[in-house]
Amino acid sequence: MPNVTKSAAAQPAKDIPSPEPGLTPAEVLHRAEAMRPMLRERQAACEVAGQVSVDSNNRFIEAGFYRILQPRCFGGYEFGLPAFLKVMIAISRGCSESGWVLALTAGHAFLMASFPEMGQREGFGDKGEFRAPGVALPGGVAVPVDGGYRVKGAWDYASGCDLATHFIGTCVIPGPESTAPLGTFFALFDREQYKIIDNWSVIGMQGTSSRRVVIEEMFLPAHRALLLSNANGETIHPRPGSLLHSNPLYRGRIASLLVSEIGAVCVGIGRGALDIYEEILRAKSASFPPFRPRSQEPEFQRHFGVAQSLVDTAESALLQMAADYTECARREAEDGVIFSDEQDRRFLQIEQQCVRLCWEAVDLMFRTSGTSAASKTAPLGRYFRNLAVIRTHITMQMDHTAGNAARLHFGFPALSRL
Numbered sequence: 001m002p003n004v005t006k007s008a009a010a011q012p013a014k015d016i017p018s019p020e021p022g023l024t025p026a027e028v029l030h031r032a033e034a035m036r037p038m039l040r041e042r043q044a045a046c047e048v049a050g051q052v053s054v055d056s057n058n059r060f061i062e063a064g065f066y067r068i069l070q071p072r073c074f075g076g077y078e079f080g081l082p083a084f085l086k087v088m089i090a091i092s093r094g095c096s097e098s099g100w101v102l103a104l105t106a107g108h109a110f111l112m113a114s115f116p117e118m119g120q121r122e123g124f125g126d127k128g129e130f131r132a133p134g135v136a137l138p139g140g141v142a143v144p145v146d147g148g149y150r151v152k153g154a155w156d157y158a159s160g161c162d163l164a165t166h167f168i169g170t171c172v173i174p175g176p177e178s179t180a181p182l183g184t185f186f187a188l189f190d191r192e193q194y195k196i197i198d199n200w201s202v203i204g205m206q207g208t209s210s211r212r213v214v215i216e217e218m219f220l221p222a223h224r225a226l227l228l229s230n231a232n233g234e235t236i237h238p239r240p241g242s243l244l245h246s247n248p249l250y251r252g253r254i255a256s257l258l259v260s261e262i263g264a265v266c267v268g269i270g271r272g273a274l275d276i277y278e279e280i281l282r283a284k285s286a287s288f289p290p291f292r293p294r295s296q297e298p299e300f301q302r303h304f305g306v307a308q309s310l311v312d313t314a315e316s317a318l319l320q321m322a323a324d325y326t327e328c329a330r331r332e333a334e335d336g337v338i339f340s341d342e343q344d345r346r347f348l349q350i351e352q353q354c355v356r357l358c359w360e361a362v363d364l365m366f367r368t369s370g371t372s373a374a375s376k377t378a379p380l381g382r383y384f385r386n387l388a389v390i391r392t393h394i395t396m397q398m399d400h401t402a403g404n405a406a407r408l409h410f411g412f413p414a415l416s417r418l
Contacts, residue, residue, distance in 0.1 A: 015073075016073070016074050016075035016124065016126065016127065016128045017075065018067065018072060018075055018076065018077055018128075019064065019067075019075070019128075020064060023064055023077060025079045025080075025083040025086075028063065028064055028065065028068065028077075028079065028083070028087060029083070029086050029087055029090060031063040031064075031065075032063070032065065032086075032087045032090035032091050033090045035059065035063075035090075035091065035094060036090065036093055036094035037094070038056075038094070039056065039091065039094030039095035039098055040094045040095065040272070040379070042056060042095060042098075043094075043095045043097070043207075043379060043382060044377055044382075046095055046097050046098060046207035047097065047206050047207045047382065048207075049207065050198075050200065050206055050207060050209055051101075051160075051162055051163070051207060051208070051209035052097065052098050052101045052102075052160070052163060052207065052208075052209070054163070056095075056098055057101075057163045060091075060102055060106075061129075061131075064077060065087055065091070065102055065106055066102075066105070066106045066109070066130065066131055067106075067109070067128065068083060068084045068087060068106060068109075069081070069084050069106065069107060069109045069110045069113075069249075070109040070112075070113070070124070070128065070130065071109075071113050071120075071124075071245050071247070071250070073245070074113075074120065074121075074124035074128050074130075075124060075127065075128020076109060076128060078247050078249070080249060080322075080326060081249065081252075081257065081260065081322040081325055081326055082319055082322040082323060082326070084106070084107065084264075085260060085263070085264040085318060085319060085322050086264075086319070088102065088103040088106075088261060088264035088265060088268065089264045089265075089267045089268040089271065089315065090268065091103075091268065092264065092265040092266075092267070092268020092269055092271075092272065093268040093269075093271040093272040093275070094268075094272065095207075096205070096265060096268060096269045096272065096382075096383060096386045096387075097205055097206070097207030097208050097386065098207070099264075099265045099268050100159060100205060100208050100265050100390075101159055101160035101163070101207075101208050101209070102160075103261040103262070103264055103265055104133060104134070104159045104160060104261055104262075105131045105132055105133050105159070105160045105163075105164060106131070107257070107258060107260075107261040108130075108132045108133070108134050108168055108258075109130055110249075110250065110252075110254075110257055110258075111132075111134065111168060111186060111226065111254065111258075112124065112130060112132065112168075112188070113241065113242060113244075113245060113250045114226055114239040114241045114242045114250065114254075115186075115188060115223070115224070115225075115226045115241045116222070116223040116225075116226075116240070116241050117223075117241065117244055118221075118223035119188055119221075119223040119224045119225075119226070119241070120241060120244070122188075122223070122224070123166060123188055123224075125165075129165055130165055130166065131160070131163065131164045131165045131166070132164055132165065132166035132167055132168050132188075133158045133159050133160045133161050133164055133167055133168070133213075134158075134167070134168035134169070134170075134186065134258075135155035135156070135157060135158055135168075135169050135170060135213070136170055136258070136394075136395075136417075137155070137170060137394065138170045138171060138172045138184060139153045139154055139155035139156070139169055139170065139171075140152065140153025140154075140155070140169050140170065140171035140172070140187060140215065141153060141171065141172055141174060142171040142172065142173050142174075142185070142187065142220065142225070143173075143174065144173060144182075145219070147219075147221060147222060148219055148220050148221040148222045148224070148225070149171070149173070149187075149219070149220045149222070149225065150217060150218070150219060150220075151171055151187055151215060151217070151218060151219075151220045152215055152216060152217040152218070153169060153171060153214075153215050154197075154212055154213070154214045154215070155167075155169045155170075155212065155213045156199065156210075156211075156212050157200075157210045158196075158210060158211060158212065158213040159208045159209065159210040160208065160209060160210075161194075161196055161209060161210075161211055161213050162196060162209045162211070163209075164191060165190075165191055166188060166189060166190055166191060167188075167189045167191070167193075167194050167213050168186050168187065168188055168189075169186070169187050169189065169213065169215070170184055170185070170186055170187075170228070171184065171185055171186075171187045171225075172184055173185070175231070180231065181231070182230075182231045183227060183228070183229055183230050183231055184227075184228045184229045185225040185226055185227045185228055186225070186226040186228060187220055187224060187225055188224040188225075188226075189215060189220075189224075193215060193218065194213045194214060194215050195213075195214050195216075196211050196212065196213060196214075197211060197212040197213075197214060198211050198212075199211060199212050200212075202389055203385050203388070203389065204382070204384075204385030204386040204387070204388055204389035204390075205385075205386050205389045205390065226239065226241065227239075228254075229417075233413075235341060235417075237253070237338075237339075238251055238332070239254075248326075248329045248330040248332070248333035248334060249326060249329050250329075251329045251332050251333045251339065252325055252326075252328065252329035252339060253325075253328075253339055253341075253343075253344040253347075255344050255345075255348060255395075255417065255418065256321075256325060256344050256345075256347035256348050256351065257325065258395075259348055259351045259352075259395045260318065260321065260322060260325070260347075260351055262351070262355065262390065262393065262395060262396070263314075263318045263321075263351040263354045263355060264318065265390070266314070266354065266355045266358040266359075266387060266390060267311065267314050267315045267318055267354060267358060269358060269362060269383050269386060269387050269390075270307075270310070270311035270314060270315075270357075270358035270361050270362060271311060271315075272379075272383055273307075273361065273362045273365050273366075273380055273383040273384075274304075274307060274308060274311060274361075274365070276365075276379045276380045276383070277304060277307065277365040277369060277380065278295075278304065280294070280369050280370075280373075280380070281293065281294040281295040281300050281304060282294075282295045284369075284370065286300075300368065303364060303365070303368045306361075306364060307361040307362075307364050307365050308361075310357045310358065310360050310361035310364075311357070311358060311361050313357055314353075314354040314355075314357040314358050314361075315354075317350055317353065317354050317357075318350070318351065318354045321347055321350045321351065321354075324347070325347055328343055340408075341408055341414060342405060342408035342409055345401055345404050345405035345408060345414070346405055348395070348401045348405075348418065349398070349401050349402060349405060352395075352396060352398045352401060353398075355387075355390070355391065355396055356398070358387065359387055359388075359391060362383055362384055362387050363384070365380060366380055366381065366383075366384040394418065395418055397418070400415075400416055400418050401418055403415070404416060404418070
Protein backbone atom coordinates (compact mmCIF):
# COMPACT_ATOMS: atom_id res chain seq x y z
CA MET A 1 0.00 0.00 0.00
CA PRO A 2 1.45 3.40 -0.93
CA ASN A 3 2.57 5.70 1.83
CA VAL A 4 0.25 8.71 2.19
CA THR A 5 1.35 11.81 4.08
CA LYS A 6 -0.62 14.69 5.59
CA SER A 7 0.28 16.80 2.56
CA ALA A 8 -2.26 14.72 0.67
CA ALA A 9 -5.10 16.12 2.79
CA ALA A 10 -6.21 18.46 0.03
CA GLN A 11 -5.83 15.97 -2.80
CA PRO A 12 -9.32 14.43 -3.14
CA ALA A 13 -11.19 16.74 -5.50
CA LYS A 14 -14.59 17.82 -4.22
CA ASP A 15 -16.21 16.37 -7.30
CA ILE A 16 -19.29 14.93 -5.56
CA PRO A 17 -21.51 17.71 -4.19
CA SER A 18 -23.65 17.06 -1.14
CA PRO A 19 -27.34 16.76 -2.06
CA GLU A 20 -28.21 19.59 0.38
CA PRO A 21 -25.20 21.86 0.93
CA GLY A 22 -27.09 23.90 3.55
CA LEU A 23 -28.25 20.97 5.65
CA THR A 24 -27.42 21.25 9.38
CA PRO A 25 -27.07 18.68 12.17
CA ALA A 26 -30.11 20.20 13.88
CA GLU A 27 -32.25 19.75 10.79
CA VAL A 28 -31.17 16.17 10.17
CA LEU A 29 -31.99 15.32 13.81
CA HIS A 30 -35.38 17.02 13.45
CA ARG A 31 -36.08 14.83 10.43
CA ALA A 32 -35.21 11.70 12.40
CA GLU A 33 -37.44 12.65 15.31
CA ALA A 34 -40.32 13.43 12.95
CA MET A 35 -40.18 9.87 11.61
CA ARG A 36 -40.78 8.29 15.03
CA PRO A 37 -44.58 7.83 14.75
CA MET A 38 -44.27 6.29 11.29
CA LEU A 39 -41.50 3.93 12.34
CA ARG A 40 -43.39 2.88 15.45
CA GLU A 41 -46.41 1.99 13.32
CA ARG A 42 -44.18 -0.06 11.04
CA GLN A 43 -42.38 -2.04 13.76
CA ALA A 44 -44.56 -5.14 13.51
CA ALA A 45 -44.49 -5.18 9.69
CA CYS A 46 -40.70 -4.82 9.72
CA GLU A 47 -40.40 -7.81 12.06
CA VAL A 48 -42.77 -9.98 10.00
CA ALA A 49 -41.14 -9.04 6.69
CA GLY A 50 -37.69 -9.72 8.08
CA GLN A 51 -36.31 -6.48 6.69
CA VAL A 52 -36.70 -2.72 6.64
CA SER A 53 -39.16 -1.63 3.98
CA VAL A 54 -37.92 -0.04 0.78
CA ASP A 55 -40.05 3.01 1.55
CA SER A 56 -38.51 3.50 5.01
CA ASN A 57 -35.03 3.10 3.58
CA ASN A 58 -35.76 5.59 0.80
CA ARG A 59 -36.88 8.09 3.42
CA PHE A 60 -33.57 7.58 5.25
CA ILE A 61 -31.70 8.20 2.00
CA GLU A 62 -33.67 11.35 1.18
CA ALA A 63 -33.21 12.71 4.71
CA GLY A 64 -29.43 12.44 4.39
CA PHE A 65 -28.94 9.94 7.23
CA TYR A 66 -26.48 7.79 5.30
CA ARG A 67 -24.20 10.77 4.66
CA ILE A 68 -23.77 12.05 8.22
CA LEU A 69 -20.27 10.55 8.61
CA GLN A 70 -19.43 10.55 4.91
CA PRO A 71 -16.57 12.83 3.77
CA ARG A 72 -17.72 16.06 2.13
CA CYS A 73 -15.43 15.51 -0.83
CA PHE A 74 -17.43 12.35 -1.59
CA GLY A 75 -20.89 13.87 -1.21
CA GLY A 76 -21.26 13.63 2.58
CA TYR A 77 -21.87 16.09 5.39
CA GLU A 78 -19.17 15.27 7.99
CA PHE A 79 -21.53 16.22 10.83
CA GLY A 80 -19.46 14.24 13.33
CA LEU A 81 -19.98 11.36 15.71
CA PRO A 82 -22.25 13.05 18.31
CA ALA A 83 -24.67 14.16 15.56
CA PHE A 84 -24.61 10.68 14.03
CA LEU A 85 -25.40 8.99 17.35
CA LYS A 86 -28.27 11.37 18.12
CA VAL A 87 -29.93 10.53 14.81
CA MET A 88 -29.45 6.79 15.33
CA ILE A 89 -30.99 7.07 18.82
CA ALA A 90 -33.98 8.92 17.39
CA ILE A 91 -34.60 6.36 14.64
CA SER A 92 -34.13 3.40 16.99
CA ARG A 93 -36.61 4.93 19.43
CA GLY A 94 -39.24 4.50 16.73
CA CYS A 95 -38.07 1.09 15.45
CA SER A 96 -35.02 -0.66 16.81
CA GLU A 97 -34.62 -2.93 13.78
CA SER A 98 -34.74 0.01 11.38
CA GLY A 99 -32.27 1.86 13.58
CA TRP A 100 -29.93 -1.13 13.64
CA VAL A 101 -29.87 -1.47 9.86
CA LEU A 102 -29.39 2.27 9.38
CA ALA A 103 -26.66 2.61 12.02
CA LEU A 104 -24.70 -0.45 10.94
CA THR A 105 -24.66 0.59 7.29
CA ALA A 106 -24.45 4.40 7.51
CA GLY A 107 -21.64 4.21 10.06
CA HIS A 108 -19.45 2.32 7.63
CA ALA A 109 -18.91 5.46 5.59
CA PHE A 110 -16.24 6.03 8.25
CA LEU A 111 -14.60 2.75 7.23
CA MET A 112 -14.83 3.60 3.56
CA ALA A 113 -12.97 6.84 4.28
CA SER A 114 -9.94 4.76 5.36
CA PHE A 115 -9.55 2.66 2.20
CA PRO A 116 -6.90 3.56 -0.37
CA GLU A 117 -7.98 6.56 -2.42
CA MET A 118 -8.98 4.55 -5.49
CA GLY A 119 -11.06 2.28 -3.28
CA GLN A 120 -12.78 5.29 -1.76
CA ARG A 121 -13.56 6.71 -5.17
CA GLU A 122 -15.01 3.42 -6.38
CA GLY A 123 -16.93 2.85 -3.15
CA PHE A 124 -18.60 6.25 -2.99
CA GLY A 125 -19.03 6.29 -6.77
CA ASP A 126 -19.95 9.34 -8.79
CA LYS A 127 -23.01 10.21 -6.68
CA GLY A 128 -21.89 9.39 -3.15
CA GLU A 129 -24.41 6.58 -2.74
CA PHE A 130 -22.89 4.24 -0.16
CA ARG A 131 -24.72 1.84 2.15
CA ALA A 132 -22.64 -1.09 3.31
CA PRO A 133 -23.12 -3.66 6.05
CA GLY A 134 -19.93 -5.12 7.42
CA VAL A 135 -18.88 -8.23 9.29
CA ALA A 136 -15.83 -7.98 11.53
CA LEU A 137 -15.30 -11.71 12.10
CA PRO A 138 -13.12 -13.21 9.34
CA GLY A 139 -15.26 -15.09 6.86
CA GLY A 140 -13.08 -14.82 3.79
CA VAL A 141 -9.72 -16.15 2.65
CA ALA A 142 -7.55 -13.91 0.48
CA VAL A 143 -4.57 -15.29 -1.41
CA PRO A 144 -2.15 -12.60 -2.62
CA VAL A 145 -1.74 -12.39 -6.40
CA ASP A 146 -0.36 -9.76 -8.72
CA GLY A 147 -2.29 -6.53 -8.15
CA GLY A 148 -4.50 -7.80 -5.36
CA TYR A 149 -6.01 -11.00 -3.98
CA ARG A 150 -8.02 -14.05 -4.94
CA VAL A 151 -10.88 -13.94 -2.45
CA LYS A 152 -13.78 -16.17 -1.50
CA GLY A 153 -15.86 -16.47 1.63
CA ALA A 154 -19.16 -16.42 3.48
CA TRP A 155 -20.13 -14.02 6.27
CA ASP A 156 -23.11 -14.42 8.57
CA TYR A 157 -25.03 -11.57 10.22
CA ALA A 158 -24.70 -9.03 7.40
CA SER A 159 -27.43 -6.69 8.66
CA GLY A 160 -29.18 -4.77 5.91
CA CYS A 161 -27.47 -6.66 3.09
CA ASP A 162 -30.62 -6.64 0.95
CA LEU A 163 -30.81 -2.81 0.87
CA ALA A 164 -27.08 -2.20 0.54
CA THR A 165 -25.00 -0.81 -2.30
CA HIS A 166 -21.88 -2.63 -1.06
CA PHE A 167 -20.63 -5.14 1.52
CA ILE A 168 -17.50 -5.03 3.67
CA GLY A 169 -16.19 -8.39 4.89
CA THR A 170 -13.11 -9.31 6.90
CA CYS A 171 -10.61 -11.58 5.17
CA VAL A 172 -7.58 -13.49 6.38
CA ILE A 173 -4.37 -13.64 4.35
CA PRO A 174 -3.14 -17.21 4.92
CA GLY A 175 0.51 -17.92 5.58
CA PRO A 176 2.28 -19.99 2.89
CA GLU A 177 3.69 -22.60 5.25
CA SER A 178 1.71 -22.37 8.49
CA THR A 179 -1.75 -21.73 9.90
CA ALA A 180 -0.69 -18.32 11.22
CA PRO A 181 -2.16 -15.59 8.96
CA LEU A 182 -0.03 -12.93 7.32
CA GLY A 183 -2.66 -10.36 8.20
CA THR A 184 -6.31 -9.40 7.95
CA PHE A 185 -8.17 -6.78 5.98
CA PHE A 186 -11.61 -5.40 5.23
CA ALA A 187 -12.63 -6.18 1.65
CA LEU A 188 -15.03 -3.99 -0.31
CA PHE A 189 -17.52 -5.72 -2.62
CA ASP A 190 -20.21 -4.29 -4.89
CA ARG A 191 -23.81 -5.44 -4.46
CA GLU A 192 -23.78 -7.48 -7.67
CA GLN A 193 -20.72 -9.41 -6.48
CA TYR A 194 -22.37 -11.16 -3.57
CA LYS A 195 -25.39 -13.39 -3.10
CA ILE A 196 -27.60 -13.59 -0.03
CA ILE A 197 -28.66 -16.74 1.80
CA ASP A 198 -31.63 -16.28 4.12
CA ASN A 199 -30.50 -18.03 7.30
CA TRP A 200 -31.69 -15.37 9.79
CA SER A 201 -34.40 -16.76 12.11
CA VAL A 202 -34.13 -15.54 15.70
CA ILE A 203 -36.31 -14.45 18.63
CA GLY A 204 -35.46 -10.76 18.20
CA MET A 205 -34.06 -8.31 15.66
CA GLN A 206 -35.75 -10.38 12.98
CA GLY A 207 -36.41 -7.29 10.89
CA THR A 208 -32.71 -6.55 10.35
CA SER A 209 -32.24 -9.04 7.48
CA SER A 210 -28.95 -10.11 9.08
CA ARG A 211 -28.39 -12.83 6.54
CA ARG A 212 -25.41 -14.66 5.11
CA VAL A 213 -23.42 -13.01 2.35
CA VAL A 214 -21.48 -15.29 0.00
CA ILE A 215 -18.66 -14.34 -2.37
CA GLU A 216 -17.63 -16.88 -4.97
CA GLU A 217 -13.94 -16.89 -5.78
CA MET A 218 -13.00 -13.63 -7.49
CA PHE A 219 -10.18 -11.16 -7.96
CA LEU A 220 -10.11 -8.24 -5.51
CA PRO A 221 -7.88 -5.28 -6.49
CA ALA A 222 -5.49 -4.15 -3.77
CA HIS A 223 -7.17 -0.75 -3.50
CA ARG A 224 -10.34 -2.49 -2.31
CA ALA A 225 -8.55 -3.89 0.73
CA LEU A 226 -8.23 -1.97 4.00
CA LEU A 227 -5.44 -3.64 5.97
CA LEU A 228 -6.33 -4.15 9.63
CA SER A 229 -3.50 -6.16 11.16
CA ASN A 230 -0.12 -7.59 10.24
CA ALA A 231 1.37 -11.04 10.74
CA ASN A 232 2.06 -10.25 14.39
CA GLY A 233 -1.59 -9.36 14.98
CA GLU A 234 -0.69 -5.69 15.48
CA THR A 235 -3.35 -3.17 14.48
CA ILE A 236 -2.38 -0.96 11.56
CA HIS A 237 -2.77 2.61 12.73
CA PRO A 238 -3.05 5.21 11.39
CA ARG A 239 -4.79 3.93 8.30
CA PRO A 240 -3.14 5.55 5.25
CA GLY A 241 -6.41 6.23 3.48
CA SER A 242 -7.70 8.27 6.41
CA LEU A 243 -4.90 10.78 5.84
CA LEU A 244 -6.56 11.85 2.59
CA HIS A 245 -9.06 13.85 4.66
CA SER A 246 -8.42 16.99 6.67
CA ASN A 247 -11.17 16.17 9.18
CA PRO A 248 -9.45 14.62 12.23
CA LEU A 249 -12.42 12.33 12.85
CA TYR A 250 -11.16 9.89 10.23
CA ARG A 251 -8.00 9.36 12.27
CA GLY A 252 -10.06 7.76 15.04
CA ARG A 253 -9.96 4.10 16.00
CA ILE A 254 -12.26 1.67 14.23
CA ALA A 255 -13.59 -0.57 17.00
CA SER A 256 -15.00 1.99 19.40
CA LEU A 257 -16.59 4.03 16.63
CA LEU A 258 -18.34 1.01 15.14
CA VAL A 259 -19.55 -0.22 18.53
CA SER A 260 -20.95 3.24 19.26
CA GLU A 261 -23.51 2.44 16.54
CA ILE A 262 -24.78 -0.42 18.70
CA GLY A 263 -24.77 1.79 21.78
CA ALA A 264 -26.96 4.34 20.01
CA VAL A 265 -29.46 1.68 18.94
CA CYS A 266 -29.70 0.42 22.53
CA VAL A 267 -30.24 3.91 23.93
CA GLY A 268 -32.97 4.33 21.32
CA ILE A 269 -34.52 1.06 22.49
CA GLY A 270 -34.45 2.36 26.06
CA ARG A 271 -36.17 5.58 24.98
CA GLY A 272 -38.77 3.71 22.94
CA ALA A 273 -39.47 1.33 25.81
CA LEU A 274 -39.94 4.31 28.15
CA ASP A 275 -42.51 5.73 25.72
CA ILE A 276 -44.48 2.49 25.78
CA TYR A 277 -44.10 2.01 29.53
CA GLU A 278 -45.47 5.49 30.20
CA GLU A 279 -48.51 4.71 28.07
CA ILE A 280 -49.04 1.47 29.99
CA LEU A 281 -48.79 3.21 33.38
CA ARG A 282 -51.27 5.89 32.32
CA ALA A 283 -53.78 3.45 30.81
CA LYS A 284 -53.53 0.38 33.04
CA SER A 285 -55.07 0.19 36.51
CA ALA A 286 -53.28 -1.23 39.51
CA SER A 287 -54.13 -4.83 40.40
CA PHE A 288 -55.30 -3.96 43.90
CA PRO A 289 -57.81 -1.49 45.39
CA PRO A 290 -58.42 1.38 44.92
CA PHE A 291 -57.51 0.40 41.30
CA ARG A 292 -56.04 3.76 40.39
CA PRO A 293 -54.01 4.20 37.20
CA ARG A 294 -50.56 2.79 37.75
CA SER A 295 -49.06 6.20 37.03
CA GLN A 296 -50.55 7.31 40.38
CA GLU A 297 -49.06 4.44 42.38
CA PRO A 298 -45.75 5.08 44.20
CA GLU A 299 -44.51 1.60 43.31
CA PHE A 300 -44.79 2.19 39.57
CA GLN A 301 -43.62 5.78 39.84
CA ARG A 302 -40.41 4.42 41.35
CA HIS A 303 -40.08 1.85 38.55
CA PHE A 304 -40.47 4.55 35.92
CA GLY A 305 -38.04 6.87 37.69
CA VAL A 306 -35.36 4.19 37.96
CA ALA A 307 -35.76 3.12 34.32
CA GLN A 308 -35.66 6.71 33.13
CA SER A 309 -32.48 7.43 35.11
CA LEU A 310 -30.76 4.37 33.67
CA VAL A 311 -31.54 5.40 30.09
CA ASP A 312 -30.63 9.04 30.78
CA THR A 313 -27.28 7.94 32.18
CA ALA A 314 -26.60 5.64 29.22
CA GLU A 315 -27.36 8.41 26.71
CA SER A 316 -25.25 10.97 28.56
CA ALA A 317 -22.31 8.58 28.81
CA LEU A 318 -22.54 7.63 25.13
CA LEU A 319 -22.62 11.24 23.92
CA GLN A 320 -19.77 12.22 26.23
CA MET A 321 -17.79 9.26 24.90
CA ALA A 322 -18.44 10.54 21.37
CA ALA A 323 -17.10 13.97 22.31
CA ASP A 324 -14.03 12.43 23.96
CA TYR A 325 -13.47 10.16 20.94
CA THR A 326 -13.57 13.18 18.66
CA GLU A 327 -11.03 14.97 20.86
CA CYS A 328 -8.70 11.95 20.83
CA ALA A 329 -8.82 11.89 17.04
CA ARG A 330 -8.13 15.63 16.91
CA ARG A 331 -5.17 15.36 19.27
CA GLU A 332 -3.62 12.64 17.13
CA ALA A 333 -4.11 14.56 13.89
CA GLU A 334 -3.10 17.98 15.16
CA ASP A 335 -0.89 17.41 18.21
CA GLY A 336 0.71 14.04 17.43
CA VAL A 337 -0.76 12.37 20.54
CA ILE A 338 -1.50 8.80 19.48
CA PHE A 339 -5.07 7.55 19.88
CA SER A 340 -4.00 4.37 21.66
CA ASP A 341 -5.28 0.80 21.67
CA GLU A 342 -5.92 1.14 25.37
CA GLN A 343 -8.07 4.23 24.90
CA ASP A 344 -9.99 2.40 22.17
CA ARG A 345 -10.77 -0.42 24.65
CA ARG A 346 -11.75 2.07 27.35
CA PHE A 347 -14.25 3.67 24.98
CA LEU A 348 -15.53 0.19 24.13
CA GLN A 349 -16.14 -0.48 27.80
CA ILE A 350 -18.14 2.73 28.14
CA GLU A 351 -20.32 1.66 25.21
CA GLN A 352 -20.82 -1.78 26.70
CA GLN A 353 -21.83 -0.23 30.00
CA CYS A 354 -24.35 1.96 28.16
CA VAL A 355 -25.92 -1.17 26.70
CA ARG A 356 -25.96 -2.82 30.12
CA LEU A 357 -27.76 0.17 31.64
CA CYS A 358 -30.37 0.11 28.89
CA TRP A 359 -30.85 -3.62 29.39
CA GLU A 360 -31.46 -3.10 33.12
CA ALA A 361 -34.02 -0.42 32.31
CA VAL A 362 -35.89 -2.45 29.69
CA ASP A 363 -35.81 -5.57 31.85
CA LEU A 364 -37.34 -3.60 34.74
CA MET A 365 -40.09 -2.16 32.54
CA PHE A 366 -40.84 -5.51 30.93
CA ARG A 367 -41.02 -7.30 34.29
CA THR A 368 -43.32 -4.73 35.93
CA SER A 369 -45.66 -3.94 33.03
CA GLY A 370 -47.62 -7.20 33.26
CA THR A 371 -47.78 -10.44 31.32
CA SER A 372 -49.47 -8.72 28.39
CA ALA A 373 -46.03 -7.31 27.51
CA ALA A 374 -44.97 -10.87 26.66
CA SER A 375 -47.45 -11.05 23.81
CA LYS A 376 -45.73 -11.77 20.51
CA THR A 377 -46.98 -8.48 19.10
CA ALA A 378 -46.54 -6.28 22.18
CA PRO A 379 -44.19 -3.33 21.46
CA LEU A 380 -42.52 -3.52 24.87
CA GLY A 381 -41.93 -7.24 24.43
CA ARG A 382 -40.39 -6.54 21.04
CA TYR A 383 -37.93 -4.05 22.56
CA PHE A 384 -37.09 -6.61 25.25
CA ARG A 385 -36.47 -9.42 22.72
CA ASN A 386 -34.46 -7.19 20.44
CA LEU A 387 -32.19 -5.95 23.19
CA ALA A 388 -31.71 -9.51 24.48
CA VAL A 389 -30.45 -10.53 21.04
CA ILE A 390 -28.20 -7.49 20.73
CA ARG A 391 -26.50 -8.47 23.97
CA THR A 392 -25.31 -11.70 22.35
CA HIS A 393 -23.26 -9.70 19.82
CA ILE A 394 -19.55 -10.45 20.04
CA THR A 395 -18.74 -6.81 20.77
CA MET A 396 -21.02 -6.90 23.82
CA GLN A 397 -18.97 -9.51 25.68
CA MET A 398 -17.63 -7.25 28.39
CA ASP A 399 -15.20 -9.70 29.99
CA HIS A 400 -13.06 -9.83 26.82
CA THR A 401 -12.83 -6.07 26.55
CA ALA A 402 -12.19 -5.47 30.24
CA GLY A 403 -9.38 -8.02 30.29
CA ASN A 404 -7.75 -6.59 27.17
CA ALA A 405 -8.02 -3.02 28.43
CA ALA A 406 -6.29 -4.03 31.65
CA ARG A 407 -3.57 -5.97 29.80
CA LEU A 408 -2.79 -2.94 27.66
CA HIS A 409 -2.75 -0.71 30.72
CA PHE A 410 -0.19 -2.94 32.44
CA GLY A 411 1.99 -3.26 29.36
CA PHE A 412 0.85 -6.62 27.97
CA PRO A 413 -0.51 -7.19 24.46
CA ALA A 414 -4.24 -7.59 23.99
CA LEU A 415 -5.41 -11.16 23.44
CA SER A 416 -8.02 -10.22 20.82
CA ARG A 417 -9.26 -7.28 18.76
CA LEU A 418 -12.07 -6.47 21.20
